[in-house]
Amino acid sequence: METEKIPRVRDESLCPCKSRLRYRDCCRPFHMGTAVPETAEQLMRSRYSAYFFRLTDYLVDTTHPDTKTPDLREGIRETLNHALWKFLTILGTSKGQAGDKTGKVEFIAEYYHNDVPYEHHEISRFRRYKGVWKYLDDKG
Ligand SMILES: [Zn+2]
Incomplete structure (x- = not known):
């Protein structure tokens, strides 16, 4: 299991x-x-x-089947190999609660690429699949 590579000390921090x-x-x-x-x-x-810990399987598994393209895993790997994630700020949410079927989350993720700091601003769309929340796309 890919989570085995996460240091145990991480559980407490x-x-x-x-x-x-x-x-x-x-x-x-x-x-x-x-x-x-x-x-x-x-x-x-x-x-x-999961991006922080580089858990490719988790990122693939939590993507909605409707947007799970054949090259998804490769694309995630590419991102993981090039970005060093530094901070996450949730700016707002819309629906996405326990009783909802869809939801949106707006966030800024800060990362370094080749020692240059970047901000990724996205409004993600989420949709349930077989009752479980999945990431749909960034077209919120
Ligand atoms: Zn957390």
Whole structure:
């Protein structure tokens, strides 16, 4: 399992998604597959953390089948190999709650590429698939 490469000490320290919760109380159960996110924002945060930890499988698995292109894995790998993720700021959410079927999350993810800082600003769309939140696209 690819989560085995995450140092155990990480469980006690703060989650990379900047929730201010410990990793074990935040995104870890989602990465381990022992729980699924209740809200679109939780999925968004866990995907950011997955980029941080370079969990390619998790990023592929949490993409909605409607937008899961054949080259998705390759594209994620490319991003993982080139970006160093530094910070996540959630700017706002729309729906995406426990009783919703769709949701949007607006965020800024800060990263370094070749030692140059960048900001990725996106409004992600999320949609449930078989009851579970999945990332649809960035066309929010
Ligand atoms: Zn988290």
